[in-house]
Amino acid sequence: MESGVFFSDYRNDAALRKMPLQKIRIGLFVLAVVIFPFFASPFLLNLANQIAIATVGALGLNLLVGYTGQISLGQGAFMAVGAYAAGIFTVRFGLPFYLSIPLASLMAAAIGLLFGLPSLRLKGLYLAIATLAAQQIVEWIITHWTGLTGGTEALVVPAPELFGVRLNRDFNFYWIGVTVAGLSALFVANLVRSRVGRAFVAIRDQDIAASAIGVNVFQYKLLAFATSSFLVGLSGALIANYRTIVTWERFTIETSILYLAMIIIGGLGSVSGSFFGAVLITLLPAVINTIGRNFQDSAPAIAAILPFVQQATFGLIIILFLILEPEGLAKLWRNVKDYFRVWPFSY
């Protein structure tokens, strides 16, 4: 009978997956992910792809907001940079997707570095407002630099191909999306338990103390901005290759808010939380739309108000999570696990 989780040696303490049960659970999860596409309908596959892309973006934002404590409302702008860069590299220079996606992510990282510069002087809500301005400025540049981005017209990207196989089909893209999301999660999970990750957390918790114990706050803040924007740009580049069409409406301030909601609901400073949040926020509109279609014939009045219900639900979920469970779905999941681990002696 266990009363909690205790370690008797350092190797065990430093492991990524500490408990045998965790290994079994992750194994089952991977198995489910591998089997899933062979049974899923195209609709579900499409949703799964959206979740995979959103997970990458949420991981990036969580690295910046959840781990380093730098509030950013510029997520949409960084995604836009990734998406447009990937599209332009493919259209203008004819680069294949496996080159254009990493290059676009690097580009987003560079822009992220640039917009991270104000963070050297600004903190908290001042930084949030600065990133809001960055978002507006990037949006404006994209819609007005017609020669490069196509302006308010859509930028059409040729479908990614490998050995003559079109990769933007739901089934084929699933493997790319899942692989990238998995690797990103592994990367973030490992990063945050390294020196860099601990420095990020130190800056979040108390920046003056962090600099007193030898963390170069300046350098690590910029590093956080660059790493975060790399992942965010990566998710943008994935969107460009999956949808094969890039429009600026996809990357407005609404997008920034959507991703902030994901990590708030999922759990700030949590890898699994980023995934949970991406799942919930992606499924919410899909579920409500499906309900709407079912009511279309029997009760058109209900179907008509559903878009507003969706908007209100989105806002209410954010507020309720903040008030009732500020640590998000990740904490709820932990509670469930703890309950069963120490059952029946929960105290």
Place this chain on the structure above:
Amino acid sequence: MEVFLQLTLSGLSNGMVYALVAVGFVIIYKASDVINFAQGEFLTFGAYLSFAFLVQFGLPWSLGVLATMIVAGLIGLLVERLVLRPLIGEPVISMIMATIGLSSVLKALVNGIWGPRPRAFPAFLPSGEVEVFGAIVGADRLVTIGVAFTLLLLLTLFFRYTRDGIAMRAIADDQQAALSMGISIRRVLAVAWAMAAISASVGGIMLANIVGVGQEISVVGLKVFPVVILGGLDSIPGAIIGGAIIGLLEAYTGGYVGHGLNLIVPYIVLILVLMVRPYGLFGKEIIERV
């Protein structure tokens, strides 16, 4: 010269609407250190409320405006009680996200009650055109400037002479000391939110008179940020002057430069101010650096 005057007056009238919304923002920030991302939705809600009272209930405009202000104030109270009070003492990100969630709920309410279509608004401000020093401007814009000035003057007096106004300043200055002097923070926060909602709703009514009622007027909510950063987050005169400067800048770049640059100028100003003088023109210098 006429063009210049015309641009000046239209810029000023827009700027005064920004100032009205920004003042609500500043009041909340002063009292509770919360930045309110739902300020633009308060404005939209106010505009639609006045639309409902004037058109759907057929009230005369004086009663309609009064009713709008009362209902807006009640909504402000409700929001403070239900959303903000449970979050007192939480980190900045929680506060920001709570007001963002709130803005989503308010948007949905407006959409659900009045539908997404823009509506014609029975403009009750005089709509003729007036000649001022040779420039022709809409009378409604002049009235807007006048009304905004009066309201902002009243607010300044409120902060200087009334009990609640002084209590609000005391809390902004030092919460603990204010508490020990017997000031109720709950009451002051409730009053602050009610006043913010009311001033935004007046801005909404003004804007409805000039451009009509529609969802897109909540964009003004984002314009608030350049205004308050320029003026100083905790300064009411700053909000007024910041509103005027941003409104004028927009009008001049729109009139003389073009290329849609007027859409982005406020944010460029915002970034510059943050880099050079983060506390704005009139704000308190309390930014700490690392």
